[in-house]
Amino acid sequence: MRHFFLLISCFLLPHTLVFGQVSTGKIRGTTHSADGKPVIAATILLKDTRYGASSEADGSYSLEAPEGRYTLVVQLLGLETQTLPIRVRAGETVTIPPLTLRETSRQLDDVVVTGQYEPQSMRQSVYQIRTIDRERIQLRGATNLIGVLNNELGIRFSNDLVLGTSDIQLMGMSGRNVKILLDGVPMVDRGDTRESLNQIDINTIERVEIVEGPMSVSYGTDALAGIINVITKKPGNERLLVTARIQEETAHTEYRPLTGKGVHNQNLGVTWQRKGWNAYVGGTHNGFGGWQGLSTTRAKDWHPKEQWLGNVKLGYRTDHFNIWYRLDALDETINAMDPVNINTNQARDQKYLTNRFTHQLQSDWKASEHLHINAILSYTDYSRKTQTTNIDLNTGRRTLSLGAGEQDLSLFDTRVFRATAQYKLSNTVSFQPGVDINLDAASGARILGSPSIHDYAFFVSSELKPTSVLTIRPGLRFIKNSVYDAPPVIPSLNAKLTLHKNADFRFAYARGFRSPALRELYFNFFDASHSIKGNPNLKAEYSNSFNGSLTWRFITSPALRLTSTVTGFYNDFHNLIDYGNDPANPGAMMMVNINRFKTTGGTLNHTLNARNIQVTLGFSHIGRYNSLTKNDTDLPEFVWSPEVNSNITYHLQKLDTKVSFFYKYTGKRPVYESVAGSDGTTTVHLAETAAYHWADFTINKSIVKSVTLNTGVKNLFNVTRLTNTSGDVERAHSTGGAVPLSYGRSYFLGLSFQWSN
Missing domain, CATH: 2.170.130.10 (TonB-dependent receptor, plug domain)
Incomplete structure (x- = not known):
């Protein structure tokens, strides 16, 4: 037996030594995008094996594999996949020629x-x-x-x-x-x-x-028409990222480089992260020199404006937990200059000074595969100051004006706490309970007293998937308001039905509720052009709304996608808050409840994504109704306005240049209004604001690896004012006369810089 084992060992030993030797080779190469920039975090693998790597910050990659023939695959979401056959020899290094990964139209859904x-x-x-x-x-x-x-x-x-x-x-x-x-x-x-x-x-x-x-x-409140949620940038894979931007634009034909006439934008931002910690600091300056327009005096049709914006963010994240603090700060100054009094050679000027500080503390915690918790704590400190001065143009001496309401400071602050928990009971049932607390306060000379509104809410919704093609989300919100007896419960119901692998139908019903804001209850604003009174007796608004949409993806190939979406909506509002005549002062306006207000309509959108071109084409038709026409059977219930828009972007791959055309036609906007006559009677009048065409043409070109040039023309049709047949010249925000839209056709040129490590 001992000799038998010795014989077996002698037979296996050479083979063991052979298989124990390292008979591998190396593969090296680089990847870059069409503009020459390194492609970071691309996946490099040998097809049908476990051997792979990722590209580094400079686009390079390296991996080892046993001797043999393979297919090398290089891929990254949003970019074309590259494949090529290679042969690996033991002890040798295969150097792959630089690979270019170009953009592709095959993208995941947003x-x-x-x-x-x-x-x-x-x-x-x-x-x-x-x-x-x-x-x-x-x-x-x-x-x-x-x-x-x-x-x-x-x-x-x-x-x-x-x-x-x-x-x-x-x-x-x-x-x-x-x-x-x-x-x-x-x-x-x-x-x-x-x-x-x-x-x-x-x-x-x-x-x-x-x-x-x-x-x-x-x-909660203020969300009757919908939500516009602005999502800011989050840390990527870079350890250090530096971005900068400078853009210069004319205001019609008015322009002076970097300051004064025209539009001037400068931005600088730095992002850093390491071992889960991340930080960002950035700032932006926006300058607008105003626009003279049709004015022949020192007063300008569009006021000069200057903004300084600062952003700071600090966060920490792991695989299951993310917490971050963000500060957004704004300092804005608008200069309104009046014409000169020819008798005294003096003028009255106003400055509108706005300061806004928004603090956010947000966190996400994935407690388990079934439980996810989110929390938001925020505080906003907002002030708007009006400073009125008189200037003597003979001496240049400037003094504060002592007129009523010409020196004013309004302060608003809001505290928000919001927390939600998402619990996944199973693959077919999920729940989301949450609390929402909003504390609003205001003070100032134009604000009656120092009022506050506290709004407390508990809401709960559930996402049910009874079948693989149907998703239903019912929801309820319970509200306690410090000023109003809010409805006991606000319901909503949303559903999505998959009609086909390429077609989805959505339907929604929602009960809307909005309590009057502090500005509508207690804010009084009187100056040369405004006469507004708050109304502490306002009722809360509520609405019933229905929405539906059908999305069909006609073509879904990797090289071509064609999608169409048709939507329809109907909204019926009660006690909508708007401007009305003050019974005690016919020359002033006050906030009032309109008995009934409705909107209805629909949209049709088409989107085409091909290899080098993206095209969208849309149409909408929207009708509005207000209670002024309620008792007059000779007037239609709805007045309608159409819109058409289209966006076209073509990518010139060889030049790495994108050429874009943005267009929108906005149809005339009719509305029925009540007009008070000199004899005290009120008549109903159909007013119309004229239609207009708007178009922008832009070119986006990568110059070097980190610098991109952007140039073009905005407002190609040179629209400035819209004719308007409104007879309303006495309202708080007068709609009589021409409606200002823009300062006309403008030309811009900008440079963007982005460097990462």
Whole structure:
């Protein structure tokens, strides 16, 4: 037996020595994108084996494999996959020629977070959500959010040139019914306009998510028309990232480099992360020299504006836990200059000074595979100051004006606490309970007393999947308001039905509720152009809303995707808050409840993604109704307005240049209004704001590895004012006369820098 084992050992030993030897070779190479930049974190693998690696910060990769013939696969989401046959020889190194990974139209569905239990693809969401990604923001050459959203269907903007502010309308509803969120935190505004859209640093934005229809169950008051959630950038894979941007733009034909006339934007940001810790600090300066327009005096049609925006973020994350603090700060100055009094050679000027500090502390904790907890704590400190001075042009001496209301300071602060828990009972049943606490306070000379409103809510929803093709999400919100007897419960119901592997149908019903804001209850604003009174007797608004959509993906091949979406909506509002005549003072306006207000309509969108071209084409038709026509059978219940938009981007691969054309036709906007006659009688009048065409043409070109040039023309049709037949010249925000839209055609040139390690 001993000799037998010795014989077996002698037989196996040579083979063991052979197999124990390292008979492997090495593979090395680099990857880069079409613009020559290194491709980081690309996956490099040998097909049908376990051997692989990832590309480093400089695009290089290296791996070992046994001797043999293989197929090398290099891939990264959003880029074309490269494959090539190779042969590995023992003890040798195979050097692969540099590989170029170009962009591809084969992309995953956009990942959305607004209203979701957790980030998920847009196709899986029960909500119909529109997204605007970072690339599109860059292609537009926009310096604020209005420059991005003005091309969207169903969205319109109006400008108040006296105050230098803008407001938004969504699907026929005013801005006070549109909730603006920054990473899920509500933005604070002084008046009923959503001027905060112009006070968000666009250079920090990753994408914008737009949800149409009431979101009152999840997000509470102000969300009757929908949600615009601005999502800021999150840390990537870079240890150190430095970004910078400078852009210069004309204001029609007015321009002076870097300062004064024109539009000037500069930004610098630095991101760092290591061992789970991450930090960001950045700042932006926006300068606008105003626009003279039709004015022949020292007063300008569009006021000069200067903004300083700062951002600081500090966070820590692990595989299961993420916590971060963010500060957004704004300092804004608007200069309004009046004409000179020819008798005294003096002029009256005003400055509108805005300061906003928004603090956020947010955390996510994945306690288990079944339980996920989110929490938000935020504090916003907002002030708006009006400073009026008189200047003697003979001596240049400037003194404070002592007129009533000409020196004013309004203070608003908001505290928000929001916490949700997502519990997955099974693959077919999930729950989301949550609490939402909002504490609002205000003070100032134009604010009656020092009022506050406290809103406490508990909400719960469930996502049910009784079959593989049906998802149902019912929800309830219970509210306790310190000022109003809120309805005992606010319900909503959303559903998504997969009709086909390429077709989805969505349906939603929601009960909306909005308690009057502090600005509507207690804010009084009187100056040369405004006469507004708050109304402490306002009732809360509520609505019933229905939405439906059908999405069909006609072509879903890797090289070509064609998708169409048709939507429809109907909103019926009660006690909608708007401006009305003050019975005690016919020359002033006050906030009142309109008995009935409705909107209805639909949209049709087509999206085409091919190898080098992206095309969208959309159409909407929106009808509005208010109670002024309620008792007059000769007038239609709805008045309608159409819109058409299209975006085209073509990528010239060899030049690494993207050429884009953005277009929108906004049809005339009719509305019935009551006009008071000199004899005290009131008549109903159909007013119309003229239609207009808007188009932008941009070129985005990569110059070197870290620098991109962006140039183009905005407002190609040179639209400045819209004719308007309104007879209303006495309201708080007078709609009589021409409606200001823009300062005309402009030309811009910008450079963006991005370096990472």
